[in-house]
Amino acid sequence: MLNLLQIELFKIFKRPRTYIAFAVITVIVLLIQVALKFGGQEYIALMMSGLNESFEVPAEEILNGYLVCFVILNLLLIHVPILVALIAGDAIAGEANMGTLRILASKPISRTKLLLVKFTASSIYTLLLLIWVAFFALLVSILLFGVNDLFVARELESNIISADDVLWRYMAAFGFAAIGLICVASLAFMLSVFAENSIGPIVATVCIIIIFTILTQLQIPFYDETIKPWLFTTHMLGWKGFFYVKGVEGVTVHGSIENLAAIFKSAFILMGYIVLFLVVAIVYFKKKDILS
Amino acid sequence: MSSIISVRDLTKSFGEINAVDHLTFTVNEKEVYGFLGQNGAGKSTTIRMLLTLIKPSEGTIDIFGLSLKKHRNEILRRIGGIIEKPDMYKYLTAYENLSLFARVSGIKIKHQQLMDQLDQVGLAQRATSKVNTYSQGMKQRLGIAVSLVNNPDLVILDEPLNGLDPQGMADIRNLIIHLSKDLGKTIFISSHLLSEMELVADSLLIIDKGKKIVEGKMNEMLNPATTNVEVETASAEMLYQKLMDTTWKEAFRSLEGKKILLHMKREEVPVFIKELTLLNVPVYSIRPKHSLEDYFLSLTVR
Amino acid sequence: MKYLLIIAGWLWMSYNIYGQTGPELLLQVRSNLDKVKDYEAMGKLKTNVVFLKTPIASIKVFYKKPDKLKIVNEKGISFIPKGSVNINLNNFLSDAGNYEVIDAGKEDVSGLRILKLLPLDEKSEIVLSTLYIDEKLRVIKRARNTTRDNGTYELEMIYGSQVSFGLPDKIIFSFNTKDYKLPKGVTFDYDNGAAKKTDDQLKNRKGKIEITYSEYKINKGVDDSVFN
Numbered sequence: 001m002l003n004l005l006q007i008e009l010f011k012i013f014k015r016p017r018t019y020i021a022f023a024v025i026t027v028i029v030l031l032i033q034v035a036l037k038f039g040g041q042e043y044i045a046l047m048m049s050g051l052n053e054s055f056e057v058p059a060e061e062i063l064n065g066y067l068v069c070f071v072i073l074n075l076l077l078i079h080v081p082i083l084v085a086l087i088a089g090d091a092i093a094g095e096a097n098m099g100t101l102r103i104l105a106s107k108p109i110s111r112t113k114l115l116l117v118k119f120t121a122s123s124i125y126t127l128l129l130l131i132w133v134a135f136f137a138l139l140v141s142i143l144l145f146g147v148n149d150l151f152v153a154r155e156l157e158s159n160i161i162s163a164d165d166v167l168w169r170y171m172a173a174f175g176f177a178a179i180g181l182i183c184v185a186s187l188a189f190m191l192s193v194f195a196e197n198s199i200g201p202i203v204a205t206v207c208i209i210i211i212f213t214i215l216t217q218l219q220i221p222f223y224d225e226t227i228k229p230w231l232f233t234t235h236m237l238g239w240k241g242f243f244y245v246k247g248v249e250g251v252t253v254h255g256s257i258e259n260l261a262a263i264f265k266s267a268f269i270l271m272g273y274i275v276l277f278l279v280v281a282i283v284y285f286k287k288k289d290i291l292s
Numbered sequence: 293m294s295s296i297i298s299v300r301d302l303t304k305s306f307g308e309i310n311a312v313d314h315l316t317f318t319v320n321e322k323e324v325y326g327f328l329g330q331n332g333a334g335k336s337t338t339i340r341m342l343l344t345l346i347k348p349s350e351g352t353i354d355i356f357g358l359s360l361k362k363h364r365n366e367i368l369r370r371i372g373g374i375i376e377k378p379d380m381y382k383y384l385t386a387y388e389n390l391s392l393f394a395r396v397s398g399i400k401i402k403h404q405q406l407m408d409q410l411d412q413v414g415l416a417q418r419a420t421s422k423v424n425t426y427s428q429g430m431k432q433r434l435g436i437a438v439s440l441v442n443n444p445d446l447v448i449l450d451e452p453l454n455g456l457d458p459q460g461m462a463d464i465r466n467l468i469i470h471l472s473k474d475l476g477k478t479i480f481i482s483s484h485l486l487s488e489m490e491l492v493a494d495s496l497l498i499i500d501k502g503k504k505i506v507e508g509k510m511n512e513m514l515n516p517a518t519t520n521v522e523v524e525t526a527s528a529e530m531l532y533q534k535l536m537d538t539t540w541k542e543a544f545r546s547l548e549g550k551k552i553l554l555h556m557k558r559e560e561v562p563v564f565i566k567e568l569t570l571l572n573v574p575v576y577s578i579r580p581k582h583s584l585e586d587y588f589l590s591l592t593v594r
Numbered sequence: 595m596k597y598l599l600i601i602a603g604w605l606w607m608s609y610n611i612y613g614q615t616g617p618e619l620l621l622q623v624r625s626n627l628d629k630v631k632d633y634e635a636m637g638k639l640k641t642n643v644v645f646l647k648t649p650i651a652s653i654k655v656f657y658k659k660p661d662k663l664k665i666v667n668e669k670g671i672s673f674i675p676k677g678s679v680n681i682n683l684n685n686f687l688s689d690a691g692n693y694e695v696i697d698a699g700k701e702d703v704s705g706l707r708i709l710k711l712l713p714l715d716e717k718s719e720i721v722l723s724t725l726y727i728d729e730k731l732r733v734i735k736r737a738r739n740t741t742r743d744n745g746t747y748e749l750e751m752i753y754g755s756q757v758s759f760g761l762p763d764k765i766i767f768s769f770n771t772k773d774y775k776l777p778k779g780v781t782f783d784y785d786n787g788a789a790k791k792t793d794d795q796l797k798n799r800k801g802k803i804e805i806t807y808s809e810y811k812i813n814k815g816v817d818d819s820v821f822n
Contacts, residue, residue: 050774099379106343108368237784250642
């Protein structure tokens, strides 16, 4: 299995298009950082619109590396799934399109093993992409903007987290984000099994994410009670839960998480989706006639 | 001689269409087995079933005496194959492609062995070139190298000579003969280049619309009970008119330019020649045509 | 004779403590506060607002006569309520002569003397001040100020070692807040199922900060640049 995994990773990283995603992330993150460096005060003013009538807002302290990273993740974790789909959606469909799937499938490895190896390789790619995001979004932001307490704006309240209580939350958040992105990879991978060309699965994955994200954000009671709790996009936001803290009479409880059980529940639901998508992919692929 | 491939009642349906219809054949050890048919006859479908890319709707396939359904991986370790136009990873070099597929097959292969494989198909000089710079013929050669990289006992080749120039065809033909005769490999080969098949195949299977038409040894097929006779004349039209008034009317097959083709029993040929001279039509030549192409066309052309 | 002197002394003290008029008492409080030209103190800032969760912050408070006050969090983020400049009592007593002082008697429970200050200046930010004064210590224990633009806020002072300067060990500042709500499309909140705040809570509009002071450095000099 390890041998096959090495081969799959070799193929992924020998391909020029793999590096497009890393380049895109680098550019987007740098653009956001530059924008905040020169226009961050306006952004802070928007976020503080509910607070600056009652309080003196320390805008310079608020705009620090931890906040910049939070802003980047807020934006990027909508767009990174598209980049994940680029590779995962190509995993099987791309091979079919190239004509190499029929060679692979006629080798002495079971179809299940072939699929699992390819999925693992797609997942490793996803994790490397996330590490790249983490490096640029967190480390470079800290270098450019320094560190201070983290201000987290929510719809009905804001949380301030002490600087010394932030870093471990980001590690946990990235860990959670990994599960979310692997869920996206598994969806794209599953769709890839049904197609002979990678454009279809990539576009389908992106469309599904966009539609589900809209449904997640819509505040319609009918959806709130029926489908929203089951959408994986609802649970992909769970990384933010690490930044929602408990408070006692308005005082942040150091090291606390407002609802850890909810985050675990979201993680399990996402893992459930990963298993579901993989099982569907394997069941279908085992029976599929390879005509490409 | 033991059988390497034993196929019984093999059927593959796509909806209501039987692409392969109760096909039965046997391939013996160490022989070169030719697999012929028109386009769409079911050759590629059959080969895909042999390589487990497609699941049969009915029937059984035994290879090396083992059920393919139950011993898939064990059997595939001893098989090498290419299907139709071989496609490789275009962004990798020939060497990288060959190494990759060797490792996928579970083979540990050294650098020199890989270079020898490439040299065998005439690609050693271009080993480090990316495949997207290759011509179709070079890709074909690389495909053959990939099918041989795991030193298989059974080699399945689907149209291996496509895209090759005459020298290339001669090289691959010699390679096939070498693999079979010198190294004792069993070769299952489909091709529409009947003249080439005539030169390499020991046995033959001809299918049409998914069904077996004929199976047997090559030398027996090329000496059949019936034969084609080609007559070259000054006026083929005049000869045709006269033949239509004789009992040779049923033997007529085709008229092209100055040539008329007839099909008859071998023992009737001397009688025909004798009666032809009595028709008073100037004849330039009479030639029996019993090549594989003739035989194939006689079975499959409507 | 001896007893007469004692009684006379008691009567004199009683008069001084209990017999002062409102303005006289206010002047005494003022004179206490006037001893402080500047101070610098460490503090712990605790914020209690329904829509804000924030850690207890370590702050520094700087004051310079007559009305400069700066609260600084050197290490983290603190949200200082607008109008907090009035935390320092001197700031709204700086113009004590410009008030009409109304003696409202004593508060039953605490026994604190109640003085109401009505500014004579029509442009004054504060429209009414109610002070609850400890006559014995000559310090303001509570204050309620109604402002023109920022609603009503309350101060509660708890005194300790610096009572002679009129500087509290702890101050609780209650103030009004505006509604807080950000668009969901901006925040992209994660629904973690936490108990939603009730409408009553959200419309609470009252916030509170507590500052616990320590390490006062009184009249040691504070540079003007601190207040920039």
